[in-house]
Amino acid sequence: MAKEECKVLLDALNRVTACYRHMVLSVGGTADSQNLREELKQTRQKAHDLAVANRNNLTAALKDKTVSKEDKAEFERLWVIFSTCLEILETDMKRALELGLEFPLNVPKKHLIQTGLSGGTAGVAARAMSVQNMKYEAEHNIDEVDLKDLEQEIHKVGEMMYEMEMKVNVPQWTVEAKQDPGAELKSTISTGASSGGFVSVEERKGFCDISKLLAAIIFSAVLIIAVILAVCVVKLS
Amino acid sequence: MTIKHQGQQYRPRMAFLKKIEALVKEMQNPESGIKMQSQRVMITNIPHAMTGNDILQWIAQKLWIDNPEAQNLGNFVVKYGYIYPLQDPKNLILKPDNNSLYRFQTPYFWPTQQWSAEDTDYAIYLAKRNIKKKGILEEYEKENYNFLNKKINHKWDFVIMQAKEQYKTEKERKKVDRYTLNCQEKAYWLVHRCPPGTDNVLDYGLNRVTNPNEVQKKTISLIRKEIMYYQQALMRPTVKSSVSIGGIVKYSEQFFSNDAIISGCLPSNPWITDDIQFWELNAKLVDIPTKMRVERWAFNFNELIRDPKGRQSFQLFLKKEFSGENLGFWEACEDLKYGDQSKVKDKAEEIYKLFLAPGARRWINIDGKTMDITVKGLKHPHRYVLDAAQTHIYMLMKKDSYARYLKSPIYKEMLAKAIEPQGISNRSVLIFRSSIPFRRRRLQSSLSPVIVRQLEEEAKAREAATTVDITQVMSKLDRRSQLKKEIPPK
Numbered sequence: 001m002a003k004e005e006c007k008v009l010l011d012a013l014n015r016v017t018a019c020y021r022h023m024v025l026s027v028g029g030t031a032d033s034q035n036l037r038e039e040l041k042q043t044r045q046k047a048h049d050l051a052v053a054n055r056n057n058l059t060a061a062l063k064d065k066t067v068s069k070e071d072k073a074e075f076e077r078l079w080v081i082f083s084t085c086l087e088i089l090e091t092d093m094k095r096a097l098e099l100g101l102e103f104p105l106n107v108p109k110k111h112l113i114q115t116g117l118s119g120g121t122a123g124v125a126a127r128a129m130s131v132q133n134m135k136y137e138a139e140h141n142i143d144e145v146d147l148k149d150l151e152q153e154i155h156k157v158g159e160m161m162y163e164m165e166m167k168v169n170v171p172q173w174t175v176e177a178k179q180d181p182g183a184e185l186k187s188t189i190s191t192g193a194s195s196g197g198f199v200s201v202e203e204r205k206g207f208c209d210i211s212k213l214l215a216a217i218i219f220s221a222v223l224i225i226a227v228i229l230a231v232c233v234v235k236l237s
Numbered sequence: 238m239t240i241k242h243q244g245q246q247y248r249p250r251m252a253f254l255k256k257i258e259a260l261v262k263e264m265q266n267p268e269s270g271i272k273m274q275s276q277r278v279m280i281t282n283i284p285h286a287m288t289g290n291d292i293l294q295w296i297a298q299k300l301w302i303d304n305p306e307a308q309n310l311g312n313f314v315v316k317y318g319y320i321y322p323l324q325d326p327k328n329l330i331l332k333p334d335n336n337s338l339y340r341f342q343t344p345y346f347w348p349t350q351q352w353s354a355e356d357t358d359y360a361i362y363l364a365k366r367n368i369k370k371k372g373i374l375e376e377y378e379k380e381n382y383n384f385l386n387k388k389i390n391h392k393w394d395f396v397i398m399q400a401k402e403q404y405k406t407e408k409e410r411k412k413v414d415r416y417t418l419n420c421q422e423k424a425y426w427l428v429h430r431c432p433p434g435t436d437n438v439l440d441y442g443l444n445r446v447t448n449p450n451e452v453q454k455k456t457i458s459l460i461r462k463e464i465m466y467y468q469q470a471l472m473r474p475t476v477k478s479s480v481s482i483g484g485i486v487k488y489s490e491q492f493f494s495n496d497a498i499i500s501g502c503l504p505s506n507p508w509i510t511d512d513i514q515f516w517e518l519n520a521k522l523v524d525i526p527t528k529m530r531v532e533r534w535a536f537n538f539n540e541l542i543r544d545p546k547g548r549q550s551f552q553l554f555l556k557k558e559f560s561g562e563n564l565g566f567w568e569a570c571e572d573l574k575y576g577d578q579s580k581v582k583d584k585a586e587e588i589y590k591l592f593l594a595p596g597a598r599r600w601i602n603i604d605g606k607t608m609d610i611t612v613k614g615l616k617h618p619h620r621y622v623l624d625a626a627q628t629h630i631y632m633l634m635k636k637d638s639y640a641r642y643l644k645s646p647i648y649k650e651m652l653a654k655a656i657e658p659q660g661i662s663n664r665s666v667l668i669f670r671s672s673i674p675f676r677r678r679r680l681q682s683s684l685s686p687v688i689v690r691q692l693e694e695e696a697k698a699r700e701a702a703t704t705v706d707i708t709q710v711m712s713k714l715d716r717r718s719q720l721k722k723e724i725p726p727k
Contacts, residue, residue: 011398018402025418028344030285081395084357088399091352098351099344111265114273114285115343116417123409177393181386184364184397185372 364400
């Protein structure tokens with residue numbers, strides 16, 4: 001089913017975009033490092049691949065004259081989502097370029113901004129690449145070498161967007177959103193944990209489960225002992 | 238794919254941003270920068286916090302300025318979002334005490350000239366916040382959310398998808414980092430989408446037409462344009478500064494006594510003493526104007542013609558001289574210039590019929606060339622079509638009738654009748670006010686502008702009806718005498 005394929009690809013692109021933005025947030029701060037730049041590069045490449053795949057799929061689907069009207073509307077909706085995603089990706093890449101130029105990592109005179117972040121973004125990168133663990137070796141001066149590639153990539157994405165706009169005639173404003181305002185509240189899987197809370201809520205939740213189980217076991221054990229004692233008392237008397 | 242519309246879409250140059258950035262970068266120096274502390278949050282310590290006092294002292298010492306100026310500069314740095322307060326995030330000022338902590342904002346969230354904070358991003362942020370706070374947003378955030386839902390409805394699916402993804406992505410970081418990231422993003426949006434009641438520091442007016450970041454290649458056509466521009470600049474008439482300054486000095490000396498702020502106003506300044514006599518005495522068409530006003534009419538012709546009472550008096554004078562139609566024409570032209578666009582065509586035609594057509598009821602005397610230009614222009618009437626004729630009449634009145642008016646008995650009578658209001662000293666007003674402490678002062682409201690305009694129009698209509706124009710009378714007499722001459726022979 002072309003639609004399902006498209007949706008899966010789009011979800012993947014969405015995820016990579018979110019991860020990329022998250023990583024660009026840390027550029028220039030004290031959590032910045034060669035590793036981060038390497039992660040950015042890999043995420044970017046993955047994003048590019050996904051974008052090309054998405055574009056091919058969706059253009060094929062939209063050019064197909066045999067699809068029904070609802071299918072066509074659905075594909076147009078997916079197209080708008082795709083194009084917005086690509087816009088955001090392009091902006092983030094441009095900002096990454098600008099920030100990368102302003103905050104080179106190996107120059108001792110230029111200090112990074114002390115933003116209070118201390119952890120690494122390895123987990124985020126792993127999420128982006130859909131792998132369990134990222135295994136990479138960041139080169140010594142990846143930040144400078146990468147910038148040229150980044151520039152070229154930005155050009156490529158810009159061209160792709162221009163081509164897309166010229167070839168596919170989907171006016172953005174005609175698409176109606178399927179989801180109502182507040183839809184994000186209904187289907188969030190994580191319960192209870194607000195990420196603003198720095199108290200270990202998740203652990204406590206697991207702990208609660210275990211403690212409940214333990215309490216149930218102890219209670220039933222006590223009940224059995226009480227029953228046995230009562231039987232013994234009855235027997236003895 | 239944004240459809241790049243032509244026209245105004247560029248943000249102006251924001252040079253101050255680079256200056257603040259340089260200062261903020263200097264603050265990072267481990268030796269000569271600001272002393273860092275760590276912020277204690279529940280059980281963890283988050284590094285890289287600074288006290289307000291440290292920031293203030295560092296700025297004062299680094300830039301060799303004194304404390305009030307350093308405080309002002311520090312306020313700017315906080316307001317534009319380069320440093321955000323940790324305890325009171327909504328109050329974007331630099332508190333110079335040892336208890337209020339601040340932290341640097343990550344460079345991604347610094348304000349830039351090239352990229353404004355987009356609606357899509359704000360929508361994603363609000364959706365994320367909705368998830369985090371389980372639907373409990375602040376009032377203005379809820380409003381913005383609903384508004385954005387309508388505005389970028391076509392992107393809404395993407396917004397929701399992206400918000401969920403970003404929320405899940407954040408889980409991959411440590412809890413401490415999550416807290417800091419949350420604070421950062423919140424601070425960013427407090428600056429770029431400020432809550433109601435705070436002023437938007439990044440407001441720059443409208444978008445501009447030219448891109449300040451564009452580097453223009455020096456092509457031949459560009460250089461030709463530059464040459465033309467400079468040649469025109471050279472041809473502009475310039476005035477010697479001694480002459481223009483002399484003009485300003487003369488004007489100031491003449492109008493010095495009339496200025497209410499410099500020389501005070503009689504009877505008393507209504508804003509200070511709550512006594513509106515000053516406004517009543519200087520109403521547009523008051524019966525007896527004040528002496529200062531009448532004296533001002535003698536300064537130059539513009540003063541006379543811009544004052545409604547002066548115009549009225551001048552009109553009386555001109556009637557006696559049989560040149561009343563001049564001022565009537567001038568007033569009609571003003572009405573045309575400042576009136577409704579829809580009535581322009583009709584008004585222009587009426588004015589032509591009444592004043593300019595050969596044999597018109599109130600024919601004005603302008604030279605042939607101006608008449609030609611005006612008649613040609615009236616084929617396609619617009620607001621300023623009668624400008625040439627109006628200027629001619631204005632100069633005529635100024636050079637001719639004005640001088641005679643100033644010597645006329647009408648003006649002299651007006652000057653003699655004019656009242657000089659007594660100044661009420663502040664003390665007497667205070668006594669007056671304190672003697673009736675509990676009586677509610679009845680504030681008299683002046684006439685509604687609608688009613689004033691109606692009265693003016695009625696007065697104009699009456700005048701138009703009663704104006705007898707001498708040429709008509711003369712022509713009537715002529716015709717009657719001709720008739721008389723004709724009848725007897727028969």
